[in-house]
Structure formats: C-alpha cells, structure tokens
Amino acid sequence: MLIVNGKILTWEKPNRILDAYAVLIRDGIIVEVAPQADLTARYPQEEKLDAGGQYVMPGNICAHTHFYGAYSRGMAIPGSPAKDFPEILEKLWWPLDKSLDDEAVKYSALVCMIDAIKHGTTTLIDHHASPYAIDGSLDLVAEAARETGLRCSLCYEVTDRDGEDRSKAGIRENVRFIRRVEQEKNPLLAATFGIHASLTVSDATLERCRAEIPSGYGFHIHVAEHSVDEYDSLAKTGKRVVDRLHQFGILGDRSIIVHAVHVDAKEIAYLAETKTWVSHQPRSNMNNAVGLPAVESMMRAGIKVCMGNDGFSNAMWEEWKTAYLAHKLWNLDPRRMGGYDLVEMAVYNNQQLAQTQFGGVPVGVIAPGAWADLIFVDYKPFTPFTGGNAPWHILFGFNESMITTTMVAGKVLMRDRKILVLDEAAVMEEALRIAPQVWERYNQKF
Known part of the structure; x- marks a missing residue:
C-alpha cells in the first residue's frame, strides 16, 4: 500500500518530520519514503491508505x-x-x-x-x-x-x-x-x-x-x-x-x-x-x-x-x-x-x-527496510513542530487518545479508533466473566 496525506515523523537519527511525503509498503516492510507526488505517479494502481493530515510515526x-x-x-x-x-x-x-x-x-x-x-x-x-x-x-x-x-x-x-x-x-x-x-x-x-x-x-x-x-x-x-x-x-x-x-x-x-x-x-x-x-x-x-x-x-x-x-x-x-x-x-x-x-x-x-x-530487521523507525509498524496521531500543534523538538511536543502535547490507527507489518489492526482484528466487546465480556473466578482463587491462596 501507499500511505498518503500524512506528516511523517521518522524516528531516524537525527529525527525528521517530512511533509508532502508518502510511504510505500510491500510484504509488511517499508520499501520507500519519498515525495508523495513522485510515489503516486510511479504507483498509480497501488492501494492507498489516507492519513488525513495526521502524523504518521512508528509504533x-x-x-x-x-x-x-x-x-x-x-x-x-x-x-x-x-x-x-x-x-x-x-x-x-x-x-x-x-x-x-x-x-x-x-x-x-x-x-x-x-x-x-x-x-x-x-x-x-x-x-x-x-x-x-x-x-x-x-x-x-x-x-x-x-x-x-x-x-x-x-x-x-x-x-x-x-x-x-x-x-x-x-x-x-x-x-x-x-x-x-x-x-x-x-x-x-x-x-x-x-x-x-x-x-x-x-x-x-x-x-x-x-x-x-x-x-x-x-x-x-x-x-x-x-x-x-x-x-x-x-x-x-x-x-x-x-x-x-x-x-x-x-x-x-x-x-x-x-x-x-x-x-x-x-x-x-x-x-x-x-x-x-x-x-x-x-x-x-x-x-x-x-x-x-x-x-x-x-x-x-x-x-x-x-x-x-x-x-x-x-x-x-x-x-x-x-x-x-x-x-x-x-x-x-x-x-x-x-x-x-x-x-x-x-x-x-x-x-x-x-x-x-526480531531477526535483525529494523523496528520502530520509518526508513526503507524497516517493518511497517506504524501509528497515525491526530495531533494539531499550535507551535512549530520539528524533528528536533519532537520530544517536548510528545511530553507536553501528545496523549494516547490522539492515536486513531495502528498497524503492524503493514496490517491495519485499528482504523479510526475501531479494532479490526477481533471483537473487542466479546473479549472484554469474556474477560469479565473469568475475573471473579481468578479473584476467588486469589483469596484462597492469600
């Protein structure tokens, strides 16, 4: 797929924030990070995942x-x-x-x-x-x-x-x-x-x-x-x-x-x-x-x-x-x-x-050859946001409720805050059924 319309925070060293760039993913791996106009022209048939102006960054x-x-x-x-x-x-x-x-x-x-x-x-x-x-x-x-x-x-x-x-x-x-x-x-x-x-x-x-x-x-x-x-x-x-x-x-x-x-x-x-x-x-x-x-x-x-x-x-x-x-x-x-x-x-x-x-393949960075483990963050800064000052935006501006999309190895696990890979409500219901039994055994062991 191509991830488009996002601002990319790479967590390279030094860190960069790339505007008007896109990310090409194949078989769960990031293949290319390049200007969006270039990638969309070269891969017009590629499935696109629209970040909607959010920050795209490593999980x-x-x-x-x-x-x-x-x-x-x-x-x-x-x-x-x-x-x-x-x-x-x-x-x-x-x-x-x-x-x-x-x-x-x-x-x-x-x-x-x-x-x-x-x-x-x-x-x-x-x-x-x-x-x-x-x-x-x-x-x-x-x-x-x-x-x-x-x-x-x-x-x-x-x-x-x-x-x-x-x-x-x-x-x-x-x-x-x-x-x-x-x-x-x-x-x-x-x-x-x-x-x-x-x-x-x-x-x-x-x-x-x-x-x-x-x-x-x-x-x-x-x-x-x-x-x-x-x-x-x-x-x-x-x-x-x-x-x-x-x-x-x-x-x-x-x-x-x-x-x-x-x-x-x-x-x-x-x-x-x-x-x-x-x-x-x-x-x-x-x-x-x-x-x-x-x-x-x-x-x-x-x-x-x-x-x-x-x-x-x-x-x-x-x-x-x-x-x-x-x-x-x-x-x-x-x-x-x-x-x-x-x-x-x-x-x-x-x-x-x-x-x-995990086998020597880079994890936690947006760069060619790294796993496509990514999140979209709906953060709207009101001061300049750069690769250099990113730590302080995260410390004083980011919170986890801003995360809208999560993917691992190119597979989208959550999109627009909805878990896609399993039935969250059913899991929570079953976990809640089990909890009193665990607590009862705990009180017996205590």
Missing part, C-alpha cells in the same frame, strides 16, 4: 511488561496495606500468579494487547508467570498475539518459590517455546529465557538455566528492584546481584536486566562490559516506592537503557512523562532527565533491542 515499543497482571486491576488486597515491595510481592503478585489457569492466561494477554493496540504500542517484550498453569502457557500468550497481530517476545518466569518441580517446569517451558519460535520463524514472534529474580532462585537453578538456554538467546530477569534483592544475594553468596548473575553467565548482549534500581558502580560496570540491556519502568518504581535507578549514569557508562511499563497500561507516552518528571523530583533538580535522554531510551535503545529480538 511504540515496550521493553518489559507483564500481561498476566491484568486481573489485578480493581482487586481488593486483604489486610493492612503492604508496607514495602517484599510485602507487595507476598500479598499481591505471588497469590495472583498462582490463581491463573489457562483461560485466565489467554484473556489477560488479550485484554493487555487490545490496550496496546489502542495506545499505539506495537512491540512488547513480556515476562510471564502462572505457576499452576505452566506447561503450554506461552503458547496461550502467543495465540493472543496471533489474534491481535502484535509483535511480541515472550518468556516464562523461572523461580524456586513454588518448589523444585515447578522451577524445572518453568525451564522446560522456556526451552520448548524457544524451539517453537526457531521452527516457526514467525517474524512477529520472538523469545527470551525468563527468570524471576536473584532472590527467588538458587545457585543450582541458575546453573540449570545457563545449561539449558539454547544458543543465541538471552535471559530476561528482574534485578535489584528493591534493596532486599541485594541483601539476599549478599547473605546467600557474598556477592551483589549483578556480580552473582555475571558469575553464572546470565549477562550478555541478548539479556535484559529489569529495573536495576539498587545496583552499585561495579555492577554498572559489569552491565556495561557485557553489553547487557537494562529496562526502566518509572511508573512501577513509583508505585512500589522502591526508588529510581541512576539511568543517566548508566547511559553515560555505555549501558543501553530501554523503557518498559512493568504491566502498567501500554500507554508508553505516559511512561515517558513519568520518567521526565520523576527523575527531576527524585534528584531535586529540574535539569535531570531531559527530553533527549528519554528519546535515547524509549526510542533509539528500544529500537535496537527490538531489532535484536
């Missing part, structure tokens, strides 16, 4: 999320409020993940993916847990991805907290799904090898994970989200978390470290030396009151810091805005976390991470 990328957390929305947690992050895990997340069955796994993924389509997030890297429904759980999430048409990388969270048998089952699920991804060669589906966190895995489990991971894949693990992770590692091994993971070969240029709030200078050096990716989730860090990581120092050290949402809504511009404000307040300094730093994380580093996940 957003989420470097870390949890689809399975969907059923926490509105759920009452018994007893007094959790006083810290360890209590949040014990009172909310660990009883909840035990409450998921196959049906709940599938529909928690579907509702989150619908949310992603509506909020213009086209690539998501998920970290799944359902200890009472492990076998085949990643197939259920992958089926939701197939139905919605989104680009997703999946893994299962290995942990010892539910016993050795379930720990080994989690390892098998990761390996099985990675082999499936290798066989299918679906460009919209990728895999990592999930581990929960250092504080819930033994040395023996880390050894097994390292021994079982297929060649060419990386790990996806929470690190030092709260200081308890560091103190647990020091008590068990005499090493800080990143040092311990480094010892077991968990770090590397295919691995994603999530949060890294309480890492020290040596741990930052290890992450930089091993070219390990770090994902930052400011809304989650604020909600759990765990502090904020030294993102700017990490990037200065050479770490590719990306941006995820940790299971919050897939409105990634909200994550941008939170990061922009939270780091200023945390450091009592309005100069911290500038717009260009945000774009480095949320756009350019996320682009590179997604490219490593």
Whole structure:
C-alpha cells in the first residue's frame, strides 16, 4: 500500500518530520519514503491508505511488561496495606500468579494487547508467570498475539518459590517455546529465557538455566528492584546481584536486566562490559516506592537503557512523562532527565533491542527496510513542530487518545479508533466473566 496525506515523523537519527511525503509498503516492510507526488505517479494502481493530515510515526515499543497482571486491576488486597515491595510481592503478585489457569492466561494477554493496540504500542517484550498453569502457557500468550497481530517476545518466569518441580517446569517451558519460535520463524514472534529474580532462585537453578538456554538467546530477569534483592544475594553468596548473575553467565548482549534500581558502580560496570540491556519502568518504581535507578549514569557508562511499563497500561507516552518528571523530583533538580535522554531510551535503545529480538530487521523507525509498524496521531500543534523538538511536543502535547490507527507489518489492526482484528466487546465480556473466578482463587491462596 501507499500511505498518503500524512506528516511523517521518522524516528531516524537525527529525527525528521517530512511533509508532502508518502510511504510505500510491500510484504509488511517499508520499501520507500519519498515525495508523495513522485510515489503516486510511479504507483498509480497501488492501494492507498489516507492519513488525513495526521502524523504518521512508528509504533511504540515496550521493553518489559507483564500481561498476566491484568486481573489485578480493581482487586481488593486483604489486610493492612503492604508496607514495602517484599510485602507487595507476598500479598499481591505471588497469590495472583498462582490463581491463573489457562483461560485466565489467554484473556489477560488479550485484554493487555487490545490496550496496546489502542495506545499505539506495537512491540512488547513480556515476562510471564502462572505457576499452576505452566506447561503450554506461552503458547496461550502467543495465540493472543496471533489474534491481535502484535509483535511480541515472550518468556516464562523461572523461580524456586513454588518448589523444585515447578522451577524445572518453568525451564522446560522456556526451552520448548524457544524451539517453537526457531521452527516457526514467525517474524512477529520472538523469545527470551525468563527468570524471576536473584532472590527467588538458587545457585543450582541458575546453573540449570545457563545449561539449558539454547544458543543465541538471552535471559530476561528482574534485578535489584528493591534493596532486599541485594541483601539476599549478599547473605546467600557474598556477592551483589549483578556480580552473582555475571558469575553464572546470565549477562550478555541478548539479556535484559529489569529495573536495576539498587545496583552499585561495579555492577554498572559489569552491565556495561557485557553489553547487557537494562529496562526502566518509572511508573512501577513509583508505585512500589522502591526508588529510581541512576539511568543517566548508566547511559553515560555505555549501558543501553530501554523503557518498559512493568504491566502498567501500554500507554508508553505516559511512561515517558513519568520518567521526565520523576527523575527531576527524585534528584531535586529540574535539569535531570531531559527530553533527549528519554528519546535515547524509549526510542533509539528500544529500537535496537527490538531489532535484536526480531531477526535483525529494523523496528520502530520509518526508513526503507524497516517493518511497517506504524501509528497515525491526530495531533494539531499550535507551535512549530520539528524533528528536533519532537520530544517536548510528545511530553507536553501528545496523549494516547490522539492515536486513531495502528498497524503492524503493514496490517491495519485499528482504523479510526475501531479494532479490526477481533471483537473487542466479546473479549472484554469474556474477560469479565473469568475475573471473579481468578479473584476467588486469589483469596484462597492469600
């Protein structure tokens, strides 16, 4: 198709906004970006998708999320409020993940993916847990991805907290799904090898994970989200978390470290030396009151810091805005976390991470050879809008309700705010039917 009558925000480096240009797409890939008059003259019979004067830009990328957390929305947690992050895990997340069955796994993924389509997030890297429904759980999430048409990388969270048998089952699920991804060669589906966190895995489990991971894949693990992770590692091994993971070969240029709030200078050096990716989730860090990581120092050290949402809504511009404000307040300094730093994380580093996940084809940029994962944004600026000042228009002008159209690999998933790939009302109705059953099981597990 030809996308015409749009203003194109490319997210190249440097970023450009192109007026009176069109985008030619073939087989899900952007073939050419050129003046509209030229392309329409050369391809008069090509199907046209009219952007109607809106901004055409790459879909957003989420470097870390949890689809399975969907059923926490509105759920009452018994007893007094959790006083810290360890209590949040014990009172909310660990009883909840035990409450998921196959049906709940599938529909928690579907509702989150619908949310992603509506909020213009086209690539998501998920970290799944359902200890009472492990076998085949990643197939259920992958089926939701197939139905919605989104680009997703999946893994299962290995942990010892539910016993050795379930720990080994989690390892098998990761390996099985990675082999499936290798066989299918679906460009919209990728895999990592999930581990929960250092504080819930033994040395023996880390050894097994390292021994079982297929060649060419990386790990996806929470690190030092709260200081308890560091103190647990020091008590068990005499090493800080990143040092311990480094010892077991968990770090590397295919691995994603999530949060890294309480890492020290040596741990930052290890992450930089091993070219390990770090994902930052400011809304989650604020909600759990765990502090904020030294993102700017990490990037200065050479770490590719990306941006995820940790299971919050897939409105990634909200994550941008939170990061922009939270780091200023945390450091009592309005100069911290500038717009260009945000774009480095949320756009350019996320682009590179997604490219490593999905076969080396560029994702998240409008340029020849990149996947046509695009959104239309109905934004009407009343001040000059350029490639250079785009971060501040997004921070102070954009909101997700302006997204009218979402496509992945050239397939339109939403057009004029209507989901085209499935019956949204039917999915929500079924998800609502399942929710009370999940909540009942949660109260039994609590």
